[in-house]
Amino acid sequence: MTSSLKSTTLDNDIEGTMDLQELSKSDDILEAMNKELQHLEEESVTRPFGLFIWKSPSVFTAVLACFASIGGLLYGIDLTLISGANLYFPKDLHLSSGQESQVVSFMPLGGVLGALMIYLLNESLGRKPTIMIAAAFYTIGGILEAASQSYGMLISARLIVGVGVGIELGSVPMYIAECSTKRWRGGLVSLYQLMINFGMLLGYADSAIFHGVPGNWRYMLGSCCLFSVILLVGMIFFPESPRWLMRRGRKVDSYITWKKIRGFEEREEKEEFFYMEEVVTEERDEAAKRVVWKDFLIKPRCRRAAVVSLVYMILCQFTGISSISYYMSTLMEKSGLSPDNALYTSMGPGFVYFGATIPAVFLMDAWGRRAVILTLLPGIVIGDFITGFSFLATKTSVKEGIYVWGICTYYLFWGSWGPAQWVITSEVFPTYLRSHGVMLNGVVNMLSNFATAYPFTRMLSALTPTGLFCGFYAGICVLLWIFSFLFVPETKGKTLEEINAIYNKSHWDVCRENLRNGIEAFKDIIHGNWNRVWVYQRG
Template sequence: MSPIAVPIERDRDIEPRYEGETADALSDEKTGGDYVSNLEATLDEEEVSKELQRLKEESDKLSGFSFRTHTFFKGGGRHMTLILGIFASIGGFIFGMDQGVISGAILFAPKDLSLDTGQVSMVTGFMPLGGVLGATIGYPLNEWLGRKLSIIIACLFYTVGGILQADAQNFAMILSGRIILGVGLGLECTACPVYISESCTKRWRGGLVSLYQFMICFGLFCAYIVAAIFVHVSGNWRYMLGSTLVFSSILLIAMLTLPETPRWLMRKGREGQSYKVWSIVRGFDTEEERQEFFVMRKTVERELEESKNRYVIMDLVRVHRCRHAAIFGTIIAILCQFSGINSINYYMATLMHEVGFSRVHAVYSSMIGSGTLLLFTIPAIYLMDRMGRRVLWLSLLPGVLVGCFIIGFSFRASNIHVEEGIYIWGIITYYMFWGSGMGPYAWVLGSEIYPTYIRSEGMALVTWWTYIGNFITTYCFSKMKRAMTAPGIFIGFYGGFVTIAWFYAMFMMPETKDKTLEEIDALFSMSMPDLAKHNWDNVKKTVDDLLHFRLREVWKVYK
């Protein structure tokens, strides 16, 4: 049976039910779900038009104000949205580059810097620890300074960290460079997906945030190419680690020419600027765009009013809607990291060397796995908004599990050539299904499941747990492999978490495809038992569809 042929389901559009709670009670919890639904149902086009005309007049007074740097992007619509998504996704490319280049550099740097095994683990694993710090400061910076400026500051950390790595003369320098680089990565990861999510239409949101994951994979692939280019050069690892400076400079220049997100500007009371950015990025040509802007504005106003004189971050604990999103986002981030992806990425060349490849051939062979990951991340960009987040996750995770089993069993082969062949087969299988099955989800879901007023805090939480998981699985990988053996860690540990991830999604993952950020508020206002029951009803319907070979009802692709 093919790994993809498993019971999955589309989201049956069942209205959310609030068990034991009235609409007034939910309003008191500041969920915003009923408010948004009622507002959308009673929108008056004449009222919307008058309000937009007022904002247009206000924005016209801002001519020349801080928008000079991107006036060549006039026109709005699809082209501007794509430009924003592509440039912001360069941050993902840098993330992938820094994951990949260390895999090749760590084969050569220890000899030049006289690093022992423990120091090698720290150099490899402490970059994610810096990412934890970056995610921590990402919350206040995103909230106070905005998404755009936070990305610019992240680029400055990239520059300092990249220079320290490339010019390292001892363990302290290269470790400091890795940690500072990690701070930049953590900060950038809290800002870039949210920047994309808040700037694009709901139809493209999943695909464009998935582009961020694609760029991570593309950066990973390019990192192995860079490693292969410099592998025979004296001081090869310095060129590998310093190569990311080129791309952080590109991102820095790009962000200086791009606008802040309209939602953040609206939250800061800069309505005229928000209108101006929306008109550049999205335009107001369609009724849908006009109404979405109006709903966004009213929702932000309500959230700001309700968040006065209190610590908003505590809503992640005390407000059901926010607490539900925080729990869900945290669990998804942890499950993605504990699927083993970063252990494979960071130690790709090392693992290749362990199964029999020479150091040089290990660097070359690493491109096979990273190229597979890159290729199979592309379907996620296309299908995320056409088939749905939940459908892809449940369909493809069994393939990730099969890849874990093949990798684990490769270490038991008696012949070195058989071991090499089975290992590469396992890596290809793993990356094929992980690329679209798990890859984009932490960023896509993390950027869309939180209310606007607490999205900075929520995305920081997702990024924080992402890097905690990254740190644990990379820094402890060598020790865990010795304690559990290679088959034990890939089959038992990583395979176990992939299995947990599949069952968790079956009951607790809602479908957010083709929903505005405000509509998602209503979805996460459901109680968790209600959501689990709703999802279980869908599972039973899907099983019935599979038994009667109604496959088009199970895997349906919308235009």
Template sequence: MSSNLSEKAVDQQKEFGLLKSTSSVDSVHEVEAGVKVGEDDDNYFFSEDQILTQIKVYEDEIANTPVTKTLRQRMRRMEFCEVNFSNKTYMVIMLGFFASFAGILSGVDQSTISGASYGMKASLKLTSDEDSLISSLMPLGAVGGSILLTPLSEYFGRKVALVISCIFYTIGGILCAAAQDVHTMYAGRFLIGVGVGIEGGGVGVYIAESVPSTVRGSLVSLYQFNIALGELVGYVIGVIFFDVKGGWRYMLGSSLVFSTILFVGLFFLPESPRWLIHKGYDVEAYKVWRRLRDTSDLGNKREFLEMKHAAEQDRQLKEQESRFKSMFDLILIPRNRRALLYSIMMVSLGQLTGINAIMYYMSTLMGQIGFSPKQAVAMSMVGGAALLIGTIPAILYMDKFGRRPWSMTIIGFSVGLVLVGVGYQIDLNTNLAAAEGVYLTGQILYNIFFGTYATLTWVVPSESFSLATRSIGMTICSAFLYLWAFTVTYNFNKMKDAFTYTGLTLGFYGGIAIVIGIPYQLLFMPETKDKTLEEIDDIFEMPTRQLVKQNLKNLKDYVSGNRKSI
């Protein structure tokens, strides 16, 4: 630390574990002199010495921060169940693992309701409409949860919002497992949905704000992997309890195990450093940063300065604007509007191509193609396993190859939808084996390629918005995601009757993927690989026509062999 620190300041740093200076020039690696810091229009550039100087000034400010009673209380709350590793990579992995574990809860819910529907219909004497509403109330509740996401994550913190989602999960799971009538089941499913809505938008933001840009895509993708893993686990649970008396209650109650694991695990994780600095909690933000980054690395110093600079700019803008105007920044500012439209389009494509309807009604679809009820539940594991396998390449290589190449997996799952539609056209009485073979092949292709594609529907929104609009942006995107999920799920039976199974899977879902999805992503999708969240701001400052022009040029170069990626 600087020699001008008072004895009291040094004592404070010992107490908070921030004494050791990371500003020594000897401790950093050689880098190029022109390092950009900040996101303003003046394009400020700082040399290595300037970065080190600014970090030193910042550390000195922290050292001389008065230790008020409020600050001491906040620090003690942070230190509760605090875990530290000398190798910061382990802390990053731990954060990504436990935060993304929330996906298992969502996945288990989606698949257990499919197997539970057989026993639940008889036990609760459900009509067809009541059965559809029970399945679709989860995504409807998730719309409500998405709306709650902004106030919860903005005022209480990203991590605390996830803890609250666990509470909704737990209460909802208990109600579903113990339900004696359809209305209790409605309430339980809706509350589970609220938990899903808070979690769905919150996990991506929490991970994206906390981990390095080099692994951000992979760790956010891990959330989709866990959704797929949860779906597979749910199908296995369905098979285990299918012949057990009242087994549907055990299926639906199984989510309590996973919500408890997540609830406990979250207490060992830090709050998002970007949220802390956004709220002006500089001491806490820097301490969390030291838990998650090697602060002897110049690149990490640079990222921290970018983060601080962006937060200061946001605070200055909020002071200059009225509260009413700031609420509409997401729409009025072109950079924010582009990010919003892009993110909404990505989550909409993920839902309107049929994944939730297919997963919720997997057992029904399998039964339609000729399997017995128990076989249908068991064969649903094939689709769940394929979805899980499909997420693995994205986790391993999302940050190596970028976002745009993975978006083209939409072509692969479109082929799967074609085969599913063809499978329904084969006469079951004369060619049962052929019908089942074509259908299962289509299901496997669809789920494998969609597993990869689905990771983008979480990665893209989590990294597209500016710090000031991230909460409200994710709220809107999550609301669209679950609103589409509710619409597709609730209307599945009606759409199936109107379109036929072939028309629904091949015509409607496949048509959206091929006619809208592929052209949109080729023309309008930016590449954000290896960019910090602050650098991504510059990408969305680019006018749309310029982005389209750049994407067309890149596509032309790729086709001609002059470029390795689209």
């Protein structure tokens, strides 16, 4: 059974609508699918596995997104646990400064390997099993980290953890995006960044709890296993992405899953399901005739999506967020704090970072992606300048106070702005290329992470802390703001299939439209019409 439903368009050929005749036809198709489902159930045909215990689809989708986002919590814990453990394991294992840097920064290299596995795992097994495999790598790596007796064993464990990071950082946002309604997709995907930040806070707290325990760094690094096991076991009871099921030709399974996580009570849910079926089926049939990897080069729509997402991801990492998190305790020491006080003080910025992400869950869909990005990036620059100039203070207490103020400011704005990278990555690619595109983004993310983390101590020495924060990191933020202003389109309130129309426009058409809208927004700001710039409403 196939749907012949076609989407008419409004708002520059983006919004899909149905007339009464089409809606009636869709109801007939829905009734036919219900009969087919009933027949299959009577014959005990295999259904997509998942424990559907919530009757409300909206509640179930929110629970699904929250639970899958535990993958982000694991990433966040690792970012900060290594910061605290780094104060102790080099002495216990008698590591040189070079070996210490490698242990801290080689996790992203494992992440590159994990990211390279995203396409194969997601396409062959599905989103859900891929997330479970990532959790298994986390668990194995965490156990090996805690049991490490040498440099070789510890760095191997870090690489294994990195594989888990590389797999889940692409798979979790993609899974959430493919299961979410367009009205809440930005906010639900932003939960991933929220959980990263919550994980970072837990990592700081964990490090502080174990700081006085013999062999403390082993407990720190091994504690992530608790959450990885929860994710591994818990994902068993959640369904596969309906879009992946449809792409694999499992239409009835896709229908069952959609009915549970989205429902068919509202007209727009019916529209989106049938439009999704039509687009995904067409993409699948077309992709079977060629090598789809070439589409990143020869198809303008795919090439534009890759350019926007990859450049955005690279510049995000070069703002220094990962390096600052990895070396937070070390930077605290440089500001004059003792190792123990550095661990406790790190919790302050951790609280700010976590709390600042909560508004992003609502603003990403209420304001829109561009408004969030362009409004908050200047605040990150201000945080960079405050942090950088803190190192010029001659009095230790003043240096410590200004440094904490600067880092808190940096985290305050980064926390609300950071989710945009995962939202953009998860939604810009067409369904048949989403695994491929997310894999490329994962590789770029991990390579950029490594490129900023591994030489961090040498950059700190060569550029001085003031030059690194005020010059390099702040300069990258300015470049990112300009790139976002010109080339990042707004996707608020669009289904994943409707976004195709946005990226069918050339970069220059998007640039002209963004410039025109930017000039209008600037005029509104000058005249005090702020409610026209920051419009709080759902798409």
